[in-house]
Amino acid sequence: MSAPSTARGGFLARHGIGPVALAILAGLAIMILTVWPMIWLVIGSLTEKDGYGFGRYAELVERFSFIDVLANSWIFAVGTALSAMVIGVGLAVLVARTDMPFKRAARLLAVLAFVSPPWLTAMAYVYLASPNAGYINEILHAIAGVKPFDVQSMAGMIFVSALFLFSFVFLTVEGALASLDGSFEEAARVSGASPLHVITTVTLPLVTPAIVSATVFSLIISWGLFAVPAILGLPSRVYVFATQLYLFLNAFPPRLELAAAMGVVFVLTALVLGVLVWAFRRRSALNRFQVIAGKGVKAAALPLGPWKWPAVGAVALLGLLATVGPYTVILWMSLKTNWFGGGGLSDLSLANFHYVIFEYFAFWKITGNTLKVALMEVAIVLTVATAVSWIARRTRLPGRGILVGGAYYTVLVPSVAFLAAVLWAWIGSPVGLYGTLLLVAMTQAARSLPIATRNIGDGIGQIDPALEEAGSICGAGRGRVAATITLPLLRPVLLAAFTLVFLSALRDLNTPLFVGGGTTESLTLSVLIFQLWSETRMGEATALTIVLLLITLAIFIPLSRSFRNLR
Amino acid sequence: MRGVEVRDLVKSFGAVRAVDGVSFSVPAGGITTMLGPSGCGKTTILRCIAGLETATSGEIAIGDRTVFSGGVSRVPVERRNLGMVFQSYAIWPHMTIADNVAYGLRVRGWSRAEKDKRVREALALVRLSGFEARLPGQLSGGQMQRVVLARAIAYDPEILLLDEPLANLDAHLREEMRQELKRIQRETGTTMIAVTHDQSEALAISDQILVMSMGQILQAGTPAEIWQRPAGAEVARFLGGVNDLEAIAVDDRIEVPELGILTTGVAATRGRCRAIFRPADARIAAPAMGEGLAGKVVLSQFLGQTVQYLVRCGGQEIIVDAPASGGVLADGTAVSVSVASGALMVFPESAAA
Numbered sequence: 054m055s056a057p058s059t060a061r062g063g064f065l066a067r068h069g070i071g072p073v074a075l076a077i078l079a080g081l082a083i084m085i086l087t088v089w090p091m092i093w094l095v096i097g098s099l100t101e102k103d104g105y106g107f108g109r110y111a112e113l114v115e116r117f118s119f120i121d122v123l124a125n126s127w128i129f130a131v132g133t134a135l136s137a138m139v140i141g142v143g144l145a146v147l148v149a150r151t152d153m154p155f156k157r158a159a160r161l162l163a164v165l166a167f168v169s170p171p172w173l174t175a176m177a178y179v180y181l182a183s184p185n186a187g188y189i190n191e192i193l194h195a196i197a198g199v200k201p202f203d204v205q206s207m208a209g210m211i212f213v214s215a216l217f218l219f220s221f222v223f224l225t226v227e228g229a230l231a232s233l234d235g236s237f238e239e240a241a242r243v244s245g246a247s248p249l250h251v252i253t254t255v256t257l258p259l260v261t262p263a264i265v266s267a268t269v270f271s272l273i274i275s276w277g278l279f280a281v282p283a284i285l286g287l288p289s290r291v292y293v294f295a296t297q298l299y300l301f302l303n304a305f306p307p308r309l310e311l312a313a314a315m316g317v318v319f320v321l322t323a324l325v326l327g328v329l330v331w332a333f334r335r336r337s338a339l340n341r342f343q344v345i346a347g348k349g350v351k352a353a354a355l356p357l358g359p360w361k362w363p364a365v366g367a368v369a370l371l372g373l374l375a376t377v378g379p380y381t382v383i384l385w386m387s388l389k390t391n392w393f394g395g396g397g398l399s400d401l402s403l404a405n406f407h408y409v410i411f412e413y414f415a416f417w418k419i420t421g422n423t424l425k426v427a428l429m430e431v432a433i434v435l436t437v438a439t440a441v442s443w444i445a446r447r448t449r450l451p452g453r454g455i456l457v458g459g460a461y462y463t464v465l466v467p468s469v470a471f472l473a474a475v476l477w478a479w480i481g482s483p484v485g486l487y488g489t490l491l492l493v494a495m496t497q498a499a500r501s502l503p504i505a506t507r508n509i510g511d512g513i514g515q516i517d518p519a520l521e522e523a524g525s526i527c528g529a530g531r532g533r534v535a536a537t538i539t540l541p542l543l544r545p546v547l548l549a550a551f552t553l554v555f556l557s558a559l560r561d562l563n564t565p566l567f568v569g570g571g572t573t574e575s576l577t578l579s580v581l582i583f584q585l586w587s588e589t590r591m592g593e594a595t596a597l598t599i600v601l602l603l604i605t606l607a608i609f610i611p612l613s614r615s616f617r618n619l620r
Numbered sequence: 621m622r623g624v625e626v627r628d629l630v631k632s633f634g635a636v637r638a639v640d641g642v643s644f645s646v647p648a649g650g651i652t653t654m655l656g657p658s659g660c661g662k663t664t665i666l667r668c669i670a671g672l673e674t675a676t677s678g679e680i681a682i683g684d685r686t687v688f689s690g691g692v693s694r695v696p697v698e699r700r701n702l703g704m705v706f707q708s709y710a711i712w713p714h715m716t717i718a719d720n721v722a723y724g725l726r727v728r729g730w731s732r733a734e735k736d737k738r739v740r741e742a743l744a745l746v747r748l749s750g751f752e753a754r755l756p757g758q759l760s761g762g763q764m765q766r767v768v769l770a771r772a773i774a775y776d777p778e779i780l781l782l783d784e785p786l787a788n789l790d791a792h793l794r795e796e797m798r799q800e801l802k803r804i805q806r807e808t809g810t811t812m813i814a815v816t817h818d819q820s821e822a823l824a825i826s827d828q829i830l831v832m833s834m835g836q837i838l839q840a841g842t843p844a845e846i847w848q849r850p851a852g853a854e855v856a857r858f859l860g861g862v863n864d865l866e867a868i869a870v871d872d873r874i875e876v877p878e879l880g881i882l883t884t885g886v887a888a889t890r891g892r893c894r895a896i897f898r899p900a901d902a903r904i905a906a907p908a909m910g911e912g913l914a915g916k917v918v919l920s921q922f923l924g925q926t927v928q929y930l931v932r933c934g935g936q937e938i939i940v941d942a943p944a945s946g947g948v949l950a951d952g953t954a955v956s957v958s959v960a961s962g963a964l965m966v967f968p969e970s971a972a973a
Binding site: 529 | 670671672674692696697698699701702703704706707708709710712713714723724727728771772775781
C-alpha cells in the first residue's frame, strides 16, 4: 500500500465529537449495567473468610448436594426446552404452513401464553393437581378412589414450564417459516412428496438453525426460571438452580458467596452452549442455508386432509391447558372466599379484590412502584439500545463490536445468576443503590438489552443509508439527521420494543424479589403476589394477579391500536 | 455556478484501490458523466465529492473551496452545499412531498413564505405541481425521480450529483427523464455530475464524458469525441464495439489472418493490431474476391429497422446489423463481411490491453 499517510486527522475530527461522546456514554452505561455485575460475580465466588480461593466451589459440592441440584437443573431445563420445542415447532408448522382452520386463534393462544406470567399457570395447576388437595385429584378420588396427579414434582414443573415456553419457540420458528421461500416446498410437492414428507424433508431442515437456537435459548431461560420451581418444587423439596439460589439468599446469614459460585457454574455452562449455537449457526449460514435469504413466494398451504380436525383438537387442548384453563382457574380462585368445604357459587365474592385494593396498606404505593420500575427500565433500555445500535450500524468507531457484545451477552446468562451478580456488585457498595427501584430497573434493563438491541439494530439496518445521506447532502448535521430522519423512521420498531420491554417488566418477579431488598419501598405487584402465595393466601394472591393482568391489558390495548395505525 | 477539480484522488478499501489516482475537472454549468462498468470506481468518486466517503489521498475542490486534501475532509457533507439524486431515490417515506422538497430549505432557515414559494417553484420545474400534500408511497417511479430532483435543486446547490439517476426506471420513462434532466440543467444552469453504466444515457445527456475502468479514467471528452475517436481498445469495446478481431496492418489494408481483408484505406498503424467495429458499421454482402471476410450466417434476428446477424468467420463470431430493407438472409448463407475504412477502430496490439 502506498497510501500516503499525510496528516490522518485527529480521531475526533474523523469520527465527529458527537458520535464519540455518545459511544463513551453508551460504553459507560453498558459497563455499569452488564459488565460490572459479572466481574463481581466472579470475585464473589472466589471470596473466602480471609482472601480468595476456590473453597466455595468445594463447599457447594460437599455440603449442599450441589450435584443433585445440578442434575435436577439439567433435567428440568432439558425437559422443559425439549417439550417446548416439540409443542412450539408443531404449532408453528400448523399455523405457518398448513390449511388448518382457526390459525389466528392459534396464534393468539401462543401470544397469550407468551405474555402471561409463569406464576399464574403454576398457581392454577397447584389448585387443580397438587397431590393431596388438588381439585381434580379430589374429584377422581371421590369417583374412583385415586389421586393420580402430582404437579408438585419434576414432571409437573416441566409440564407447567413447557406450557408457556413453547410460545417462545413458536414465535421464533414461525417467523423463520414465514420468511421461507415457498417455492422450495412447491418444488417438493410437484416432485410427488406428500405434505407430511414435505414438512419433514424440506420445511423443517430449512429452518433448523431457528429451531436449534430457539431450543437452546429455551434451555438458558429454563435455568433462570424461578416462579415455577418455587411454587411447585419448593414444597416438595425438588430444588433447581434458581430455587437453591433463593434459599442461599434467604438463609441466615445469607450465603452470598455460595450463590455466586453456583452462578458462575451456570453462566459458564450457558456460555459454552451459546458459543456452540453461534458456531453452528455460523457454519450453517456459510454452507447451506443462504438459499433462505431473498424474497420468497408465499407457498400454498399444505393440505392436512383427514388430519385437519385432529390438529384443531390438539391446538384447542393446548389452548385449554396453557391459557384458557389456568386463567379460568385463577379467576375462580380470586373470587373464592371459602377454602374449606364445597365449591358452591354462593362462596364467590369480590372480597379478595376488596382486600388487596382497599384494605392492604400499600396497594397504591406498590402499584406505583411497579409502573415506575417499568417506565425507568423502558427509558434505560430504549436509550442504550438505540445508541448502541446506531453506533454499530452508522459509525466506524473502533470498538463498536465490543459495545454490541456488551449489550448482547447477557442473553447467555441465566436470569438468576445475573441477579446474584447484581447483588454482589451493589449490596455493599457505597453508592447505595441496593434496595432501590432504580437498581431493579437497571437490572431488568440489562436483561432486556439483548432483545431490544437486536430489534432496534435490525430496524436501523432496514433503513436505507441513502435516506440519511440525503439529509446530510441537504445540509443537515448528524444530530438533525438523527432527529428528523432516523428516529421518525424507527418509530414503529421503538414502539414495538417499548411494548415488549414494558410488558415483561410488569410481570417480572425475579428481579424485584432478589434485588429489591424486601422493603415496601421497592416492592412490586409481582413480588407481593408471590409473598401472599407463600403465606398461602391464595385468594388474595390470585385476585392481585387479576388486577395486574387488567393493568397490563389497559396499557397494552391502546399500544397495539397505535401499532395498527402505523402500518 | 461552480466547477469541480479532482486531483490525484485515491480511495483504497483494504488492499484494493477502488479509485487509483484520478484527476479531472468539471467545468461549471454542464453535465459531466462518469461512464464505466460496475465496480470501476465511478460511484466512489461521486461519494467522495459529496463527502459521504473520505478518500485516502488526493484533493477535491468545489469552486474555490478545497473540501478534501491530505487524506482529511476539510468540509463536512452538510456544509458542501450540494444536491444529490440517489439511485434508490431516498425519498423520506414519513414526510409529504412538500416536506421532502422543503427539507434543505428548512435546514437553511428559510422563512415559511419563501419556503412554500420555492417548493412550489421546484415542483413546477419538475412538472409535479399539485403533488405537495401527497405521501411518497402514492407516487410512481417516474414521479419519485422528479421529487428527488426537486428536493436536490430546491435550495440552489453549487453542484448536483446524480448516482445512476435513471437506472430504476423502465425503458420508456428513462428516455423521457433523460430529456427532462437536460432541460432542467439548461433552465437552471446547475453544474451536474452523473454516474452511469449505460453508454447511450451518457451520450445523450452529457457535455463531458469520463470513461472509467478499474479505478482510472481512460478517456475524457465530449460525447462525439468519445464515440468517434475512442482513445483505446477498452473504450471502443465499451462504446458498442462488440466485434473485436486480432488483425495485421499491411500497407493500407487491415487483414485478419486466414480469413481475409477487413478493410482498405487505413494507414495509421503497422503490424499486429486489434480491429474493433460496431455491428451497424459492418457490411454484409455476397462472397466475392478481394475485400471482406468469408463467413456463414449462423443466426438472424429481425429487429424492425435492422436485421442482426451472427456470422461465423473461421473461429470468430461477428455481429452485423444490416438494414432490414435488404431482406433477411437464411441461416447457413455464405457471406462476406467488411467494414468501411472510416468506421473501423484500429489499435496497436501493445496498447490494446
